[in-house]
Amino acid sequence: MTNDMTVGNPTKLVIKFIIPLLIGNIFQQLYSMVDTIIVGKYVGTEALAGVGSTGAINFFILGFAMGMTSGFAIPISQAFGANDPKRVRHYVAMSTYLTIGVALVLTLISTIGLGKLLLLMKTPEDIYQYAYDYMIIILLGLFTNMAYNMTASILRALGDSKTPLYFLIIASFLNIVLDFLFILAFNMGAAGAAWATVISQGISALLCVFYMHKKFPILKMEKEDFYYNQTSAKLLLNIGFPMAFQYSVIAIGSILLQSAVNSLGTIAVASYTVCCRIEQLAIQPFSTLGIAGSTYTGQNLGAGKIDRIKEGMKKMTIIGIVLALICSAVIYVFNIPLINMFLSEGTDKTAVTENVQLYLLWACSFFIPLMLLILYRSSIQGMGDTVFPLVASITELVGRVVVAVGFVGMIGYLAICLACPAAWAGGALIVVPAYFMRLKVLEKKYIQKERI
DSSP: OOOOTTSSOHHHHHHHHHHHHHHHHHHHHHHHHHHHHHHHHHTOHHHHHHHHTTHHHHHHHHHHHHHHHHHHHHHHHHHHHTTOHHHHHHHHHHHHHHHHHHHHHHHHHHHHHHHHHHHHTTOOHHHHHHHHHHHHHHHHTHHHHHHHHHHHHHHHHTTOOHHHHHHHHHHHHHHHHHHIIIIIISOOHHHHHHHHHHHHHHHHHHHHHHHHHHHOGGGOOOGGGGOOOHHHHHHHHHHHHHHHHHHHHHHHHHHHHHHHHHTTOHHHHHHHHHHHHHHHHHTHHHHHHHHHHHHHHHHHHHTTOHHHHHHHHHHHHHHHHHHHHHHHHHHHHHHHHHHHTTOOSSTTHHHHHHHHHHHHHHHHHTHHHHHHHHHHHHHHHHTTOOHHHHHHHHHHHHHHIIIIIHHHHHHTHHHHHHHHHHHHHHHHHHHHHHHHHHHHHHHHHHHHHHHO
């Protein structure tokens, strides 16, 4: 069911939108969390570090793909807000063509360069094979990831955050079953975790496509909707590529950060792996709010309701601050039980636990700047601005590199703990003022239109 966010109470609309989306994002994180937990518990610390060391590469490649499909959804949300179903369907068709093409190119390039990239990142020898076995399968299954993200982004652009959730829950439970089957029964190790993820994502994508075709009248595609139009392709790519590059720029910082971690040894890599999994779960409310902000501003911009954008963003900022405080409190209180989920008993457990606690302490202290970065970056993207989000991403890159790479030799693991907070604070200082600048430009534009 579509959800028109151009009418009604903004707070109620946003909360209604983000609750199922948040549940869905949490289940999506279960893909990587369950993989990591089972590998860490039943295969060992080296395998845990091997899977974890691929996180930055995963984000670099899959993040590019996710940014691209998220960008394609913005013109769709604007067309929906403008009540133009024919244009919605055409943009969906063009997005399908472009997604297939991007998936093929990314798969080819990434699989060829994976080995060299792992070596460039100084991946320790004792975990290299685990990392390669896991990541090569994820990359070969890249199309399933893009297919799910594209269909989910389209549905969210129409205001429907529930449908992707239902199928993602099914896929998440399937992923857990396949993890145990491939890793424990078939003894496939890290590769088994990767196969479980790819298969689960593929099934989730197929379910989304089937449901869209059957239940959404606005997406009842006809032959005439599938014509190729260069102007439409250019519009989609002009938004999709900057968002994809934005993710990639952030990911480059993550790759350099992971390289700094790798230089500290296997214990540090295992510690950082656990940190990332807990952190990614904790920040899902902010990611969810960012998607809501993009959809909300995109639809209301399409409807020409600038004052409504201002009202909604104020409410979402308040919601975000509350969520950041709650997430910080949860991590402070429950960090030990969360850490223990990933670790088997062993002589290195104490060292890993201390490292993770230090990292989480610093991360939690900067959750409000992180929330502001995600919400305002996504919202100005929904308003059609791709320049400042990219500048913010470059600022994040610089922050991570300067702190992690520049200081790891002097203060060791503490530099890893400080890198992301520095990046988040720097990025927030870019996008929050940029939002107000963009708002002024749009207000002048629509005032001139009204006079004409």
